[in-house]
Amino acid sequence: MKIDRRKFLNSLLGIGGIGGIISVFYPIISYLIPPKTTEPKVSSIKAGLSAEFPTNSSKIIKFGRQPVILIKTEDNEYKALAATCTHLDCIVQYKNDTKQIWCACHNGIFDLNGRNISGPPPRPLEEYEVKIVKDEIVITKAG
Amino acid sequence: MIKNIGSKIASWIDERYNLEPLRNLIKHKKVPAHRYSIWYYMGGVTLFLFFVQLLTGILLLLYYRPGEDSAYESVRFIVTEVKFGWLIRNVHSWSANLLVLFAFIHMFSVFFSKAYKKPRELTWVTGFILLVLTLAFGFSGYLLPWNELAFFATKVGTDIVGVVPIIGEPLKMILRGGEDVTGATLSRFFGIHVAILPAIFTVFLVAHLFFIQQQGMHEPEKFKNLPENKKKYIPFFPDFALKDLLFWVVVFNILIFLALYFPWELGNKADAFAPAPEGIKPEWYFMFMFHTLKLLPAHILFIEGELFGILIFGVAAVIWMLIPFIKIKQKHGWKIQPLTLIGILVVFFIAVMTIIGYLV
Numbered sequence: 131m132k133i134d135r136r137k138f139l140n141s142l143l144g145i146g147g148i149g150g151i152i153s154v155f156y157p158i159i160s161y162l163i164p165p166k167t168t169e170p171k172v173s174s175i176k177a178g179l180s181a182e183f184p185t186n187s188s189k190i191i192k193f194g195r196q197p198v199i200l201i202k203t204e205d206n207e208y209k210a211l212a213a214t215c216t217h218l219d220c221i222v223q224y225k226n227d228t229k230q231i232w233c234a235c236h237n238g239i240f241d242l243n244g245r246n247i248s249g250p251p252p253r254p255l256e257e258y259e260v261k262i263v264k265d266e267i268v269i270t271k272a273g
Numbered sequence: 274m275i276k277n278i279g280s281k282i283a284s285w286i287d288e289r290y291n292l293e294p295l296r297n298l299i300k301h302k303k304v305p306a307h308r309y310s311i312w313y314y315m316g317g318v319t320l321f322l323f324f325v326q327l328l329t330g331i332l333l334l335l336y337y338r339p340g341e342d343s344a345y346e347s348v349r350f351i352v353t354e355v356k357f358g359w360l361i362r363n364v365h366s367w368s369a370n371l372l373v374l375f376a377f378i379h380m381f382s383v384f385f386s387k388a389y390k391k392p393r394e395l396t397w398v399t400g401f402i403l404l405v406l407t408l409a410f411g412f413s414g415y416l417l418p419w420n421e422l423a424f425f426a427t428k429v430g431t432d433i434v435g436v437v438p439i440i441g442e443p444l445k446m447i448l449r450g451g452e453d454v455t456g457a458t459l460s461r462f463f464g465i466h467v468a469i470l471p472a473i474f475t476v477f478l479v480a481h482l483f484f485i486q487q488q489g490m491h492e493p494e495k496f497k498n499l500p501e502n503k504k505k506y507i508p509f510f511p512d513f514a515l516k517d518l519l520f521w522v523v524v525f526n527i528l529i530f531l532a533l534y535f536p537w538e539l540g541n542k543a544d545a546f547a548p549a550p551e552g553i554k555p556e557w558y559f560m561f562m563f564h565t566l567k568l569l570p571a572h573i574l575f576i577e578g579e580l581f582g583i584l585i586f587g588v589a590a591v592i593w594m595l596i597p598f599i600k601i602k603q604k605h606g607w608k609i610q611p612l613t614l615i616g617i618l619v620v621f622f623i624a625v626m627t628i629i630g631y632l633v
């Protein structure tokens with residue numbers, strides 16, 4: 131009888147203890163995870179005048195909070211791709227000598243369609259649509 | 274006169290708190306003297322450099338202001354406007370590097386002299402944790418000036434964490450304080466660097482030193498088997514302590530030399546919309562991991578290259594931490610102990626990967 135009472139009290143203490151620990155750690159862990167900030171939805175942006183953009187060059191454009199690389203190829207074609215490397219998050223650059231997209235961090239290389247052709251990147255860069263509206267470059271998210 | 278006052282104070286304290294144990298300790302603590310005694314100084318130097326970090330870190334705190342719009346500017350202010358600010362920052366940066374270096378040397382010297390064996394298992398484990406914390410100090414401190422190199426190093430370093438299944442993504446969010454590396458990341462790294470890590474580090478440091486004090490210095494096999502009268506010792510006070518001090522002064526001079534003649538660069542301010550600069554490299558002590566990841570193909574078996582790499586490194590680190598508890602039988606006819614061989618391979622791997630990383 132005595133033992134039973136002790137057992138009972140011990141398990142009560144145990145359950146209470148676990149509850150206490152959870153009620154301390156649950157808020158702390160939740161606090162550590164940052165709240166989701168609602169991004170303003172950007173579906174298209176203007177990226178300057180086509181006439182002012184030199185052939186065989188590139189620039190990085192802010193697409194909302196995402197960096198997008200806009201390239202004017204040798205044949206004056208436009209390409210817009212997510213500039214965030216699919217490997218480990220670095221920002222890529224256009225090499226105007228090799229006509230490829232290069233990531234300095236681990237030597238990842240993409241072609242002008244964003245396909246990962248060598249190095250560690252596991253996936254292609256996401257493509258954006260480029261239109262010229264009255265000589266102005268307009269980039270829109272595909273799909 | 275002064276001596277008189279000193280001994281009066283001592284006897285005043287003695288009467289109340291009994292200094293006998295302390296006096297005994299000072300009188301009897303001794304250190305084995307043999308061919309490999311030089312390695313006994315590596316831990317002490319590491320400790321010294323930690324104190325340098327503590328002091329210079331606290332000084333930097335007086336002017337440093339975390340934040341996307343103030344961190345870089347405040348470090349520039351420290352090195353250009355504050356009297357001797359450049360010196361304090363250079364010493365903090367160089368000392369961080371020497372600290373990591375000596376921590377590695379200390380660890381491998383302990384490893385190869387087999388000092389981690391019973392009864393010093395926990396000294397090894399706490400020491401390894403201190404090394405990991407030191408690397409965390411280095412990684413978190415590196416971001417604080419908010420320059421280009423630091424920005425991308427942090428992007429890559431935290432993105433790797435995200436590769437781990439299940440816990441990776443939430444962990445990455447917790448580290449970054451959001452999806453991307455931003456001012457929120459900087460705030461977190463600042464808190465980690467100047468509050469969380471020093472607190473945790475102190476706990477393990479005290480444990481580490483306490484274990485060492487309890488057990489005394491490890492004696493190598495050869496020394497232990499000598500007849501008692503052939504074993505040579507030197508007293509800790511004052512002989513060993515003075516030698517320790519001498520070594521600290523030497524390292525301190527090297528440190529000041531480096532800080533004076535090789536100023537730590539500040540570079541360009543971080544820009545979230547600029548490509549990663551050409552020739553970007555991590556700190557040298559992460560180079561072997563960085564370069565290994567670089568060499569891995571995009572996919573190995575069914576998983577991404579990084580995941581494979583990070584799992585291997587993770588498992589290797591845990592095994593390395595638990596080395597005192599691992600027994601491998603020595604095969605007949607083997608000239609070398611298997612663990613020693615493993616250690617040599619580890620050092621070789623780290624050295625080769627580091628060198629190749631800098632050459633290509």
Ligand code: HEM
Pocket residue numbers: 323326327329330331333334337348362365366369370372407410411414415416417418466467468471537
């Ligand atoms: C194991 C110990 C430590 C290591 C390895 C370490 C490492 C570093 C590194 C690599 C930097 C970047 C230096 C730069 O590029 O400017 C840094 C910056 C900084 N550290 Fe530490 N640190 C340590 C301890 C501390 C402590 C204990 C404090 C203060 C409580 C501290 C405060 C700071 C501050 C305020 C900065 C920013 C200023 C700057 O970037 O120059 N550090 N640390």
Ligand code: FES
Pocket residue numbers: 215216217218219220233234235236237238249250251429
């Ligand atoms: S982050 Fe681009 S190749 Fe690694």
